[in-house]
Amino acid sequence: xxxxxxxxxxxxxxxxxxxxxxxxxxxxxxxxxxxxxxxxxxxxxxxxxxxxxxxxxxxxxxxxxxxxxxxxxxxxxxxxxxxxxxxxxxxxxxxxxxxxxxxxxxxxxxxxxxxxxxxxxxxxxxxxxxxxxxxxxxxxxxxxxxxxxxxxxxxxxxxxxxxxxxxxxxxxxxxxxxxxxxxxxxxxxxxxxxxxxxxxxxxxxxxxxxxxxxxxx
Numbered sequence: 567x568x569x570x571x572x573x574x575x576x577x578x579x580x581x582x583x584x585x586x587x588x589x590x591x592x593x594x595x596x597x598x599x600x601x602x603x604x605x606x607x608x609x610x611x612x613x614x615x616x617x618x619x620x621x622x623x624x625x626x627x628x629x630x631x632x633x634x635x636x637x638x639x640x641x642x643x644x645x646x647x648x649x650x651x652x653x654x655x656x657x658x659x660x661x662x663x664x665x666x667x668x669x670x671x672x673x674x675x676x677x678x679x680x681x682x683x684x685x686x687x688x689x690x691x692x693x694x695x696x697x698x699x700x701x702x703x704x705x706x707x708x709x710x711x712x713x714x715x716x717x718x719x720x721x722x723x724x725x726x727x728x729x730x731x732x733x734x735x736x737x738x739x740x741x742x743x744x745x746x747x748x749x750x751x752x753x754x755x756x757x758x759x760x761x762x763x764x765x766x767x768x769x770x771x772x773x774x775x776x777x778x779x780x781x782x783x
Contacts, residue, residue, distance in 0.1 A: 589681055589710040589727060592656045595646070597710060597729045599653045604628065604646050615648065619743040623650055625736065640664040649739070654732040658725040665723060673714060673723060674703045681705040681712065 590597040594607055605612035608630045615626040626648045632641055640661055647655040665673070674684050684703040691701055698718050705712040712727045 589705060589707045589712055592658065592727060595653070595656060597653055597656065597727060601626065601628065601648050601651045604653055619740065621746060622742050623739045625649055625739065649732050649736050652732070654729045654736060656727045660723045662721050670702050670716070677705070677714065677725070
């Protein structure tokens, strides 16, 4: 059984080594880089970045799927998150089938080859993540934190690198966006109802004219 898993572990070691040893780097993607630069490196159209929120500050996401044969092809997909056009988070979602049979220790060991010793959590926690996500290990330097996260209900893993200096501004921005949305909710609902009423009036006027022209008593 150990012989069967050895090639996968070796691939993870090779993949980790290709990342470059700097926590702020995933392959050739640099945390803090502009959206245009990241999109060019990923060969994606920057206009395809999804707007997560537009106020009080702009937060966007750009998805990327590695091609077969790419050193990071064990990733199912990668999401680049931008705050005001600056890359502040890289989320690598692993393909569960590519990691089938590997243990948490295998993953931590492979990643640590490049990024140094990990901080292992005695009790996995979900601080900063969803209720069904557990942080298993972390790597730190002065500017970046990298988390190895597992979904508690399955065998899905993801690796998240985040720029520490932007964590607080992003969180504050998202809280304010939620407040603004809640504040504007009654006005948006009234506008929606008014628009639906206008659309219905226009429909009835059109139907009325058609039916009036053909009506015979």
